Every structure is written in C-alpha cells, then in structure tokens.
Amino acid sequence: MATIGDVAREAGVSRSTASYALSGKRPISEEVRRRVLAAAEALAYTPNAGARALATARTKVLGLLAQFHDDEFAPAMLQYILGVTNTARDLGYDTLLVTEADGVRALRRITDSRMVDGVVLMNIAQEDARLPILRAAPQPGALVGLPGDCSGLDVFDLDFEEAGRVMVDHLHRLGHRELILISHPEHVVERGGAYVWRLRDAALDRARRLGLTLHAVYGESRQPAVGRQLHRLLDAYPAATGLLINNEAAAAALPSVTYERGQRVPEDLSVIGRYSADFAATFSLPYSFVESAPDRLGSMAVRQLVRRVEST
Amino acid sequence: MATIGDVAREAGVSRSTASYALSGKRPISEEVRRRVLAAAEALAYTPNAGARALATARTKVLGLLAQFHDDEFAPAMLQYILGVTNTARDLGYDTLLVTEADGVRALRRITDSRMVDGVVLMNIAQEDARLPILRAAPQPGALVGLPGDCSGLDVFDLDFEEAGRVMVDHLHRLGHRELILISHPEHVVERGGAYVWRLRDAALDRARRLGLTLHAVYGESRQPAVGRQLHRLLDAYPAATGLLINNEAAAAALPSVTYERGQRVPEDLSVIGRYSADFAATFSLPYSFVESAPDRLGSMAVRQLVRRVEST
Numbered sequence: 001m002a003t004i005g006d007v008a009r010e011a012g013v014s015r016s017t018a019s020y021a022l023s024g025k026r027p028i029s030e031e032v033r034r035r036v037l038a039a040a041e042a043l044a045y046t047p048n049a050g051a052r053a054l055a056t057a058r059t060k061v062l063g064l065l066a067q068f069h070d071d072e073f074a075p076a077m078l079q080y081i082l083g084v085t086n087t088a089r090d091l092g093y094d095t096l097l098v099t100e101a102d103g104v105r106a107l108r109r110i111t112d113s114r115m116v117d118g119v120v121l122m123n124i125a126q127e128d129a130r131l132p133i134l135r136a137a138p139q140p141g142a143l144v145g146l147p148g149d150c151s152g153l154d155v156f157d158l159d160f161e162e163a164g165r166v167m168v169d170h171l172h173r174l175g176h177r178e179l180i181l182i183s184h185p186e187h188v189v190e191r192g193g194a195y196v197w198r199l200r201d202a203a204l205d206r207a208r209r210l211g212l213t214l215h216a217v218y219g220e221s222r223q224p225a226v227g228r229q230l231h232r233l234l235d236a237y238p239a240a241t242g243l244l245i246n247n248e249a250a251a252a253a254l255p256s257v258t259y260e261r262g263q264r265v266p267e268d269l270s271v272i273g274r275y276s277a278d279f280a281a282t283f284s285l286p287y288s289f290v291e292s293a294p295d296r297l298g299s300m301a302v303r304q305l306v307r308r309v310e311s312t
Numbered sequence: 313m314a315t316i317g318d319v320a321r322e323a324g325v326s327r328s329t330a331s332y333a334l335s336g337k338r339p340i341s342e343e344v345r346r347r348v349l350a351a352a353e354a355l356a357y358t359p360n361a362g363a364r365a366l367a368t369a370r371t372k373v374l375g376l377l378a379q380f381h382d383d384e385f386a387p388a389m390l391q392y393i394l395g396v397t398n399t400a401r402d403l404g405y406d407t408l409l410v411t412e413a414d415g416v417r418a419l420r421r422i423t424d425s426r427m428v429d430g431v432v433l434m435n436i437a438q439e440d441a442r443l444p445i446l447r448a449a450p451q452p453g454a455l456v457g458l459p460g461d462c463s464g465l466d467v468f469d470l471d472f473e474e475a476g477r478v479m480v481d482h483l484h485r486l487g488h489r490e491l492i493l494i495s496h497p498e499h500v501v502e503r504g505g506a507y508v509w510r511l512r513d514a515a516l517d518r519a520r521r522l523g524l525t526l527h528a529v530y531g532e533s534r535q536p537a538v539g540r541q542l543h544r545l546l547d548a549y550p551a552a553t554g555l556l557i558n559n560e561a562a563a564a565a566l567p568s569v570t571y572e573r574g575q576r577v578p579e580d581l582s583v584i585g586r587y588s589a590d591f592a593a594t595f596s597l598p599y600s601f602v603e604s605a606p607d608r609l610g611s612m613a614v615r616q617l618v619r620r621v622e623s624t
Contacts, residue, residue, distance in 0.1 A: 046420070046421065048426050049365065049425040050361070053360075053361065078386055094408055097406075097407050098401075113359060252595065255596075256567055284535050284539060284564060284567070
C-alpha cells in the first residue's frame with residue numbers, strides 16, 4: 001500500500017509538496033501538481049482516512065442509528081436502512097450502522113469523536129432523549145420519524161393520520177360497518193412511538209364520524225403470539241368484516257390465520273394494511289394497502305443530510 | 313464539545329502531557345495522570361476519531377461488505393448482518409455497512425484508507441474477486457460463506473452438503489418416493505454462489521443412492537414470479553409428495569400457494585426447508601427445516617476477526 005512518502009519520492013518532490021498538491025490547501029505549480037497526481041495514480045495511493053478526516057474535517061461517513069427492537073418487525077426496518085445506505089453510497093458516503101440499545105451514548109460517541117459527518121436517526125420517540133444531543137452536536141442530523149418537538153431538525157415521515165383516515169374510508173366505501181384495527185404492540189407506544197396512536201386516533205375519529213364501529217387493539221409482534229391473537233380477535237368480533245392493519249408482523253401472519261379458519265379474503269373479510277409494495281411482495285400479501293415508502297423516506301433523509309453536510 | 317486543550321487547561325498541564333496521560337504512550341506521574349483523567353471525565357472529553365486512528369493505528373470500526381442482490385432474499389440477509397453488528401458492538405466495535413455493487417472497489421477503498429480495523433465479507437462467490445485484495449490488505453478479514461480457495465482466510469459457513477442429505481433422508485423416512493428440490497435462482501449460481509449447488513448435488517446424490525426420484529429446479533426470487541412457479545411445479549409433478557426448499561423466497565411464498573390450491577401440509581405435501589427458526593417465525597412457516605443459524609455465523613465471524621485484530 002502506497003504512502004504519501006512513496007508518492008513524493010515517485011514525483012521527485014518533498015512530502016509536504018505532495019500533500020499540498022493533493023489537498024489543494026496551498027497553491028502548487030501546475031506542472032508539479034500534475035506530476036504528483038500522476039504518481040498518486042500510478043501507485044494507487046489512497047489517503048489515510050484518519051489523516052484525511054483531520055485535514056479536511058470530513059470523514060465521508062454518515063452515522064445511521066437504527067435499533068432492532070424485539071417488538072418491531074425487522075424486515076420492515078430493513079427497507080428504511082437500505083434506502084439510507086444505497087443513497088449514501090450514490091452520494092459518495094459510507095454508512096456507519098449503529099444498532100446498540102443505548103442510543104444516547106451511541107450518538108454522543110459517534111458525534112463527539114467526529115467519526116461521522118452527519119447522522120440519520122430512526123426509531124424516533126415522542127420525547128426522544130437523543131434529540132438534545134443531536135441539536136448540540138457539531139454535525140447535522142436527519143430524522144426518519146416524527147418527534148414531539150421538531151424544532152431545528154429535518155424530519156421525514158409518513159402522514160400516519162391520513163393513512164388512518166384513508167384505511168377507514170376504503171372499508172366504509174366497500175360497505176363494511178364493523179371494523180378491527182390492529183396496531184403495533186403497546187410497548188412501542190410506551191416507548192414513545194407516535195406513529196401508533198397517530199394512525200389509531202385518526203382512524204377512530206373518522207370511524208365515529210362515519211357511524212362505524214371500530215375495535216382498536218394493540219397487536220403482538222412475533223409468531224406464534226400474533227397468530228393466536230388474530231384468531232382470538234376474529235372469534236371475539238364475529239360481525240367485524242373489515243380489518244385494518246398497522247402492524248407488519250400481524251400483516252405477515254394473517255394469511256396463515258385466515259387459511260386455518262377457512263376464511264377467504266376479500267369474500268369473508270376485507271383487509272387493508274399500511275406497508276410498502278416491496279413488503280407486500282416479500283410476504284406474498286394479497287391485501288390492499290397504503291404505501292409507506294420506507295426506501296424513499298430513508299433516501300430523502302440522506303439527501304437532505306448530505307445537502308447540509310456539504311453546505312457547512 | 314471538549315478538546316484535549318480544554319482537558320489540559322482544566323488539569324493545569326500542557327497539551328502534550330494531557331495527551332500522553334490519556335494515551336499511556338509515555339510514562340506520566342500517577343498524580344498527574346489522575347488529574348488529567350478527572351478533567352477528561354468532568355468535561356466528557358471524547359478523543360477525535362481521526363486523531364485516535366492515526367495515533368493508535370486503530371479505528372475501532374469493522375467493515376461489513378454485504379450486497380443486497382435482487383435475486384437474494386433481503387430478510388434472510390438481514391439476519392446475518394444483525395449477527396455481525398450486535399456482536400461487534402458487544403466487543404466495542406462499530407460497523408461500517410458497505411452495500412455497494414462494486415465489491416472490489418469498496419474493499420480497496422475501506423482497507424487502503426484504513427477506515428476499518430478488519431472486514432467481514434458476505435455474498436461469497438466461488439471465485440471471489442475480493443479475496444486477492446483481502447489477502448493483500450493490511451487488515452484481517454473473515455468470510456461468511458465458502459469460496460473455492462480458502463487459503464489464508466477465516467471462513468464460516470453452513471455445511472450445505474450435509475443439509476441436502478438431511479433433507480432427503482427426512483422425506484425418505486416419511487415414505488416419500490418422488491421429491492422436488494427448489495434451489496436459489498440460477499443467477500446466484502452464475503455469480504458463483506456455491507451454496508446452491510453444494511446442497512443440490514449432495515441431495516441428488518443421496519436421492520439416487522436411496523432410489524428416489526428428485527426433480528431439482530432453480531427457483532425465482534420475487535413475488536409474483538415465485539408463486540406462479542410453485543403452482544407450475546406442483547402441476548408438472550403431481551406424483552411428487554415431498555418438497556425440499558433451499559430458497560427463502562419460495563419458502564415464504566409457499567403457504568399462499570398451497571392455500572390457493574387447497575393442498576394441506578403435511579397431509580397432501582411434506583415440506584422441509586433450509587432457513588432459521590427466526591425466519592420461520594417471521595414468515596409464519598409451518599414446515600420442518602434445517603436450522604441455518606445466520607446470526608451465529610455472523611457472530612462467530614466477528615469474534616474471530618476481533619481476535620485477529622487485537623492480536624496484531
């Protein structure tokens with residue numbers, strides 16, 4: 001592996017001249033600059049990341065804080081992550097994937113040490129303890145998910161209220177009068193996941209205005225619990241002919257449950273979910289759904305973040 | 313954010329003394345060292361990552377090269393990745409997730425620039441163009457997946473031959489005489505994915521020895537193509553009562569296909585797959601399976617990698 005010393009030797013200049021020629025930090029004659037660039041190319045010279053970071057105050061790395069909670073469905077989270085990593089690479093950045101449980105400590109570690117030029121935060125809570133740290137950090141940040149207080153932050157999220165209303169309207173138009181809404185687990189709400197009650201409250205409100213009965217329940221997040229729960233719910237509300245699903249694990253488990261019960265969709269039960277087309281294909285789901293565009297949200301967050309990084 | 317200068321001022325020592333006291337690079341009196349450590353703690357001082365990397369030649373970051381090919385099933389890949397990131401964090405390392413298409417260029421970029429202390433490679437091909445680069449790199453590497461030439465590398469993989477034999481034996485013991493094996497897509501084989509033909513060849517050999525008929529086909533990787541293909545196969549081989557699945561997308565799609573056909577598992581069709589218990593739960597799969605332990609493989613690869621990093 002070539003060092004800056006090798007490049008200097010090859011070009012017949014001093015180490016500092018080679019360094020200035022490559023960094024553009026000081027004016028160097030065009031002829032010398034060309035010789036140094038040719039030497040760097042001939043030797044396949046790559047600057048040391050640590051040295052480059054110190055010299056340019058840039059690492060070309062973005063941090064991505066994404067936790068995999070047991071009560072959130074990992075394949076759904078993956079789609080957001082791929083939107084981030086793929087877009088980051090397109091824009092010339094690597095991604096430091098940080099999944100540890102202690103998000104406050106993780107964020108402080110990667111921003112204080114200047115390991116990253118900016119951060120994308122996922123799993124946003126209503127009162128998110130990471131946000132004060134992000135606001136005070138020297139690097140910009142972008143959020144996928146809506147916190148209680150957005151001030152000073154770039155935030156990207158689905159309109160969960162509108163999704164809830166669209167789902168109720170869809171089943172209402174089809175003539176259903178009694179509905180069940182299966183939300184994410186209650187743990188997610190307790191942790192501050194506002195997307196759960198934002199959709200739920202809007203759906204309940206719309207159902208009330210339309211004179212529909214809506215049974216709103218918190219779902220499980222893993223098999224076999226979620227399958228058993230779906231059976232129990234369909235037993236408990238035999239008159240409910242419409243099902244709203246804001247819970248990826250429940251959506252994924254539903255086909256096997258209706259199969260076991262001998263119920264047909266949509267003949268016996270109309271179903272509308274909130275997930276992405278890619279998720280629907282991955283899980284072979286035959287239901288209507290509100291597109292949640294996770295890859296686009298991740299991508300938009302990174303584009304905005306890089307804009308901020310490169311304008312400072 | 314505190315700098316080393318702030319720490320020095322707080323401790324009443326010079327910048328270089330503070331630096332030596334923290335790095336342990338030169339002997340400093342115990343009393344001064346304590347004063348510097350107390351100041352660093354009081355100011356919540358975190359060393360600059362670039363400076364630390366230059367000073368210690370360590371970044372405390374591991375690279376993870378994991379591509380998401382369209383013909384591989386992303387939720388299956390995710391389990392390997394979580395095994396890596398979670399174990400890395402347990403051992404004090406962050407993970408640079410590199411998903412770009414050009415693996416050779418990516419590996420050269422992150423090793424030449426010393427962005428990482430070591431790398432984990434996934435999506436291993438029989439003749440993998442990244443391996444010569446890894447062997448020449450200053451950092452150690454670990455592979456999840458078996459290449460044609462393992463020399464000088466730490467390799468972690470499932471015994472796919474044994475998995476193929478176990479799957480055939482299982483269906484043979486249950487009395488089935490005509491079987492279908494659905495492998496990963498042919499693209500994966502063309503790209504050098506040895507795990508496809510390793511399982512396939514071993515299954516064909518075992519079936520031949522046992523006097524069974526085994527129809528071995530390459531599967532699709534996405535819905536709706538994979539669902540249509542499953543229908544076609546079950547139509548084409550009506551006497552086949554046993555199904556072997558070495559293709560996560562096909563396993564995930566099968567419940568909806570048997571439901572549409574009115575076939576019951578295991579009454580009408582015996583199925584055995586090769587995936588993990590976590591995958592089975594995520595996709596609500598009711599089949600027998602050979603455990604593929606993706607999280608354990610990722611975790612073992614990282615443990616060995618960190619052992620190598622810390623012994624050099």
